[in-house]
Amino acid sequence: MALIDARGIPADQTSVDRLAAEGLDYRVVDTEDSARLTAFQRAMARGFLGGDPTEAVLAEGAPTVRSRRGIGVYERGADSGALPVATIDSWVTPLTIPGGEIDMWAISGVTVAGTHRRRGIARSLLEGELRAAADSGVAVAGLTVSEATIYGRYGFGAAVPVSHFTVDVRRAGWAGPVPPGRVEYVERERLAEELSAVHERARTTRAGQVPGWAARWAGLGGLASNESDRDKVRGVRYLDAEGEVRGVLSFALSERGDSFRFSLHVRLLVGETPEAVAALWRFAVQHDLVDEVTADLRPVDDPLPWLVTDPRGVVQVVHDHGWLRILDLPTALMARRYSAPIDTILRVEDALGFTAGTWRLRVDEAGAATVEAGEEGSEPDITFDVSALSALYVGGVRAAALHGASRIDASPASVVALDRAFAAFPAPSLDIWY
Incomplete structure (x- = not known):
């Protein structure tokens, strides 16, 4: 459509x-x-x-x-x-x-x-x-x-948390696989095209993602005139055993003092397969003369801490990134699939009126939902405002966390049922700004 x-x-x-x-x-x-x-x-x-x-x-x-x-x-x-x-x-x-x-x-x-x-x-x-x-x-x-x-x-609710990584590569080491295929450099003129193509294929596999656009890829590829470090941008791509491009990494190097040791900043790492992600992380973490690797906007379930010898060499800081706001509650909730069945009455508070009301959410064993207006006078199982519901929407935020923060009013059993239904696998993420 x-x-x-x-x-x-x-x-x-x-x-x-x-x-x-x-x-x-x-x-x-x-x-x-x-x-x-x-x-x-x-x-x-x-x-x-x-x-x-x-x-x-x-x-x-x-x-x-x-x-x-x-x-x-x-x-x-x-x-x-x-x-x-x-x-x-x-x-x-x-x-x-x-x-x-x-x-x-x-x-x-x-x-x-x-x-x-x-x-x-x-x-x-x-x-x-x-x-x-x-x-x-x-x-x-x-x-x-x-x-x-x-x-x-x-x-709006902070619906898509992401990770910022700082890696002490000398301490972290490498314990991950050596994936089949190869990693090769890509000239900047081609890098933006490769980022766009792989990202468009990969984004549909993880909730929270949106497509990029030409200027976004040009910026990440070091082609934009307003990019102060454009001349430092480099790119590599991962080709699988059949020679297909399955991952791309845009990065920049900066010297640490005058020691001829460097930091490598990941501008974007995108992979279609676990092998592609591991191969590109291996390239970054084992890069010659690099003492530190930094990367932002990574999934909270990124495999990096499990790919190194000493996970204490990887500092992972989770922060908000993607914010969502539900405007049409039945359409939004019926559009997604759920991880467990649930039959519950929701009461949603919305100061702007778009979603306010009482709603019955039913999810069947296949994960498909139906949403109907609640019957007049029906008592809700779960009460929250639209920002809390929006935070839960793509499955990247736990209902238990919002309940613990008094953002959800419900019994413990209702919170568990909500958590199980809304959880998404893999964890939602968003690797660009828009």
Whole structure:
């Protein structure tokens, strides 16, 4: 089924009216107008504390911005070249969930100028996106965030945790296999293509993943003009015993002081098979002259700690990354598959009203769900707000943890049943920013 083109969705009228009362103009940006496009790009760069983009950076970024629905907030009467005081952009993309995929309203580029804080602009941006998504029939919204304290108030839950690894390679050693096949270098001009192709095949095997896009792969491959370390980027690929490319690694090396010893930073390691992942980790951990390997956005069940001789040489820090927000509860819950049967009554609290109510969730032995509105007056087995349900959605967060944090009100037996049903295998992950 074709994805909805978010660019055709009009600006949310509630946000238009709310900001008009503040003397601000909230509107969809005409990115075919070069002056407005450039102003929008410059405002996003400023909002993320980046330098003013060069002509080359603007030109490289234009196709991505034009492919999305950009919203700008402007001072009333601003001319076409004026920078918006706030930005946000969005598009509809597949999200891998247990058992398949669901359309997700992806949100990015959220900025508010330092001169316009505390005027309700961020609220209008986020709520406007959620209303636009819901009105378009998209059941789930998602984003990756620079600040983790903002988005829960809009119903988002930190649904996809990831790992950051720091490896002392001299201590860690290597105890893993020597996979069949071979690892070979890839020139940067080819690296972006290889990353894109392997990632697209691999992402459907792990919940939480979304597709990348051309500019994302160019950046990870060291081809983007705004990449300060682009000349340090290197790439290798793993070919299996039949000569098929099954994994790709983009990395950069930096010298540690003046000792001619180096750190290797993994920019992206993507593999279709366990052999590919192990082969690429082996390349990184056993690289000549390297004392330390770092990598972020890795799955929480990554095999790395089990591939080395001394697992204490691997420091694993788990942190939030992918945030999700359910907008259409029956559609979202019936789209995924479950790991155990359950028959329960949920009461969901949602300040924005999208999912609020009492619902009966039934999952059969095959893992298929049906969801119906609960009968009036029925007592819930489980009560939580939509951010907690959204955190559970793809199976990367344990219901027991949320219950222990008083985010779920339920009996211990109901929590166990919920945990067993929602758990996903392998662990959900998300290896890019969007």
